[in-house]
Amino acid sequence: xxxxxxxxxxxxxxxxxxxxxxxxxxxxxxxxxxxxxxxxxxxxxxxxxxxxxxxxxxxxxxxxxxxxxxxxxxxxxxxxxxxxxxxxxxxxxxxxxxxxxxxxxxxxxxxxxxxxxxxxxxxxxxxxxxxxxxxxxxxxxxxxxxxxxxxxxxxxxxxxxxxxxxxxxxxxxxxxxxxxxxxxxxxxxxxxxxxxxxxxxxxxxxxxxxxxxxxxxxxxxxxxxxxxxxxxxxxxxxxxxxxxxxxxxxxxxxxxxxxxxxxxxxxxxxxxxxxxxxxxxxxxxxxxxxxxxxxxxxxxxxxxxxxxxxxxxxxxxxxxxxxxxxxxxxxxxxxxxxxxxxxxxxxxxxxxx
Numbered sequence: 001x002x003x004x005x006x007x008x009x010x011x012x013x014x015x016x017x018x019x020x021x022x023x024x025x026x027x028x029x030x031x032x033x034x035x036x037x038x039x040x041x042x043x044x045x046x047x048x049x050x051x052x053x054x055x056x057x058x059x060x061x062x063x064x065x066x067x068x069x070x071x072x073x074x075x076x077x078x079x080x081x082x083x084x085x086x087x088x089x090x091x092x093x094x095x096x097x098x099x100x101x102x103x104x105x106x107x108x109x110x111x112x113x114x115x116x117x118x119x120x121x122x123x124x125x126x127x128x129x130x131x132x133x134x135x136x137x138x139x140x141x142x143x144x145x146x147x148x149x150x151x152x153x154x155x156x157x158x159x160x161x162x163x164x165x166x167x168x169x170x171x172x173x174x175x176x177x178x179x180x181x182x183x184x185x186x187x188x189x190x191x192x193x194x195x196x197x198x199x200x201x202x203x204x205x206x207x208x209x210x211x212x213x214x215x216x217x218x219x220x221x222x223x224x225x226x227x228x229x230x231x232x233x234x235x236x237x238x239x240x241x242x243x244x245x246x247x248x249x250x251x252x253x254x255x256x257x258x259x260x261x262x263x264x265x266x267x268x269x270x271x272x273x274x275x276x277x278x279x280x281x282x283x284x285x286x287x288x289x290x291x292x293x294x295x296x297x298x299x300x301x302x303x304x305x306x307x308x309x310x311x312x313x314x315x316x317x318x319x320x321x322x323x324x325x326x327x328x329x330x331x332x333x334x335x336x337x338x339x340x341x342x343x344x345x346x347x348x349x350x351x352x353x
């Protein structure tokens with residue numbers, strides 16, 4: 001009886017969604033009749049994101065979200081660091097061509113992979129987990145769930161399973177046919193960036209200074225390589241002196257595993273207080289000059305506005321978690337491919353044709 005009732009309500013819900021899509025199509029058709037340039041304005045704006053909604057797979061692959069979360073949970077059980085790695089994939093994908101899974105494409109005779117860019121080489125990871133999720137979804141519902149949506153769902157689940165706030169992920173993205181090594185090198189903020197540069201690169205994606213601070217809070221989990229912060233320890237401004245905004249005791253500890261040369265790949269916790277828990281200790285660390293990366297500490301030292309947000313989030317974990325969820329939704333809907341744009345890849349590493 002329970003199963004029959006569930007099937008009945010899912011069926012009703014699917015019919016409602018089909019009716020909803022028909023209404024959208026009819027509305028678009030009418031808009032095009034009245035204004036032929038309407039489609040161009042939609043494609044050229046963030047309005048495309050309005051075609052994404054959490055129930056996108058409710059009819060075509062109702063177990064999609066559960067499958068993604070199950071694989072993510074198993075991956076995190078094997079290695080806690082994987083949560084941060086999967087979350088980072090979402091950032092590095094969306095900042096290049098929009099949220100289209102271009103980051104996942106391997107190099108071919110026609111494509112130069114973004115995996116070889118400066119921000120990603122020897123750094124971006126978690127691709128095998130995405131492969132595992134995709135294989136499970138292809139078995140459940142072939143050529144239905146896009147790799148771009150998998151990235152978005154995995155980022156949400158990594159956050160929630162680490163103790164962060166839940167949010168509904170807008171779905172319906174398609175996967176790109178192309179990658180852009182150039183955009184990957186130019187669009188993703190570097191760990192030694194100034195605040196001005198970071199804000200400019202976020203605004204290029206339609207994201208605000210509030211988003212900059214909230215999304216930087218993802219560094220409450222995960223690790224970073226020695227090469228990403230070495231200049232803060234030995235030669236921050238070219239005068240062979242350490243960064244004055246870095247706590248001296250913390251700097252001494254970091255030097256023990258990050259010498260002036262070599263050991264580039266040595267890993268250090270981004271938040272040494274609660275490294276596996278998604279909370280506001282990242283911001284508390286910034287208040288005491290214990291941020292690991294230059295791009296972290298500048299949030300507290302180079303702007304009164306961002307400094308105020310750092311203090312606010314350090315004082316109130318709930319406000320931070322709520323804003324992080326809102327900012328993740330904004331970021332994960334940057335320039336998505338929808339409708340007949342792009343494709344649903346069978347293998348996230350390669351185009352279908």
